[in-house]
Amino acid sequence: MRYEPFNRAPNKLFIYLFSTLIMEMLSSIKIEEKKHPNALAYDEKETLNEILNKTGFKREKEIFRGEIIYTNGAKPVTGSILLKGTYKAKPAVLKIQGLRLESSEVEIIKRFEQQNKSRIIHAPTIYQSEEWNAKRGYGFFIMEFVNAPHIYSLPFATSAQMKDFARFYQEYKTKAITKPWIKLEKFNIYSNAQLNDASLLSAVINAVEKWRKNAEAKGRLRFEDYAPYLIRFYPIAARYVPGMKIEFMHRELTQQHIFKLDDGTYKLSSNILWGYRLQWSDLAYNIWFNLLNIKGNSYTADEVIDYTEKWVNIYKMIPIVKRDEDFERKMNFLLTERAIGIIVGDLGSGQYWGSSEGKKYFKHMLRIYQQVFNHFAEKL
Numbered sequence: 001m002r003y004e005p006f007n008r009a010p011n012k013l014f015i016y017l018f019s020t021l022i023m024e025m026l027s028s029i030k031i032e033e034k035k036h037p038n039a040l041a042y043d044e045k046e047t048l049n050e051i052l053n054k055t056g057f058k059r060e061k062e063i064f065r066g067e068i069i070y071t072n073g074a075k076p077v078t079g080s081i082l083l084k085g086t087y088k089a090k091p092a093v094l095k096i097q098g099l100r101l102e103s104s105e106v107e108i109i110k111r112f113e114q115q116n117k118s119r120i121i122h123a124p125t126i127y128q129s130e131e132w133n134a135k136r137g138y139g140f141f142i143m144e145f146v147n148a149p150h151i152y153s154l155p156f157a158t159s160a161q162m163k164d165f166a167r168f169y170q171e172y173k174t175k176a177i178t179k180p181w182i183k184l185e186k187f188n189i190y191s192n193a194q195l196n197d198a199s200l201l202s203a204v205i206n207a208v209e210k211w212r213k214n215a216e217a218k219g220r221l222r223f224e225d226y227a228p229y230l231i232r233f234y235p236i237a238a239r240y241v242p243g244m245k246i247e248f249m250h251r252e253l254t255q256q257h258i259f260k261l262d263d264g265t266y267k268l269s270s271n272i273l274w275g276y277r278l279q280w281s282d283l284a285y286n287i288w289f290n291l292l293n294i295k296g297n298s299y300t301a302d303e304v305i306d307y308t309e310k311w312v313n314i315y316k317m318i319p320i321v322k323r324d325e326d327f328e329r330k331m332n333f334l335l336t337e338r339a340i341g342i343i344v345g346d347l348g349s350g351q352y353w354g355s356s357e358g359k360k361y362f363k364h365m366l367r368i369y370q371q372v373f374n375h376f377a378e379k380l
């Protein structure tokens with residue numbers, strides 16, 4: 001039998017007082033919610049015609065639409081649009097950015113490639129670009145179309161695919177990142193907090209608290225579905241986060257952002273997401289995205305936990321991971337953090353889980369993710 005944190009749900013006053021106390025103790029910083037007043041400031045049709053005319057890009061179809069989800073419950077708006085087509089007779093992707101980002105993806109890709117010493121990991125080649133401009137209300141770039149599958153298939157990677165991910169990770173960690181090109185003071189894991197143990201911890205807790213508030217506003221979760229897990233998580237975080245390292249990484253090193261080409265090389269997308277997170281978070285994010293995409297009523301918690309452990313065991317064979325004696329402990333914490341994130345964040349207020357398809361699996365997957373949480377929390 002798996003360990004359950006509480007037989008009965010704690011009362012609401014208790015969790016309120018408990019979390020308020022923790023927040024008071026930790027809040028040396030204020031996390032500012034990012035506002036996106038410039039979200040798709042342009043007229044889509046007109047903009048598209050303008051770009052097609054000036055670049056000669058020929059559109060075939062839309063492949064992706066990135067939505068900005070407001071935590072205050074406002075209607076989601078479009079951030080980015082990706083179109084597949086051709087550019088100078090080559091298969092290409094046009095990415096239109098409606099948001100003014102802190103730095104442009106084109107600039108980031110340039111900086112990444114300047115320090116990248118890997119021969120097998122690259123960002124897509126950029127053919128043409130225009131920076132975001134307030135008057136137009138958009139920026140765009142045209143890049144090569146990466147005609148390759150993602151590094152593994154969902155919902156479950158095969159052993160061979162996991163080993164391939166490990167190969168990729170070693171190269172990414174030792175050769176593709178040689179010199180962080182963003183300053184640590186400027187970018188933090190969740191915000192621009194000052195970097196000391198207390199604020200690192202408060203950044204982690206603040207994120208969880210934000211998910212909790214959103215989840216409570218949505219009302220999908222029953223109190224007993226999340227409160228016991230939160231109460232178990234806070235003291236774990238207080239014990240483990242101080243003293244953890246922060247590192248520069250791709251902040252969503254997930255299946256959907258890594259392409260595997262026939263020649264054995266890889267291409268990385270979502271390059272806007274380079275920045276700082278807790279050490280080994282990129283490995284935890286890979287598992288998080290994978291777990292989130294195990295959608296269905298036919299899996300058991302044991303299967304999902306075994307699968308997660310299989311990933312961790314593969315990670316332990318990565319040479320750079322082997323050098324960290326504390327890896328397992330850190331990974332157990334990071335996976336506990338990802339699991340609480342899935343419960344209160346993704347299921348609690350994420351878009352998919354509010355959709356009719358998501359609702360079909362909601363209860364079943366919630367139970368699974370709770371067990372995943374318990375499994376890793378138990379080790380800490």
Ligand SMILES: Nc1ncnc2c1ncn2[C@@H]1O[C@H](COP(=O)(O)OP(=O)(O)O)[C@@H](O)[C@H]1O
Pocket residue numbers: 063064066080082093124143144145146147256257269270271272
């Ligand atoms: N150059 C490309 N070629 C083919 N598919 C791409 C390319 N760039 C992105 N994609 C696909 O479109 C999706 C969205 O792109 P991404 O860079 O992640 O955008 P965003 O930063 O808005 O999340 C990716 O998950 C990937 O599957």
Ligand SMILES: [Mg+2]
Pocket residue numbers: 257269270
């Ligand atoms: Mg993306």
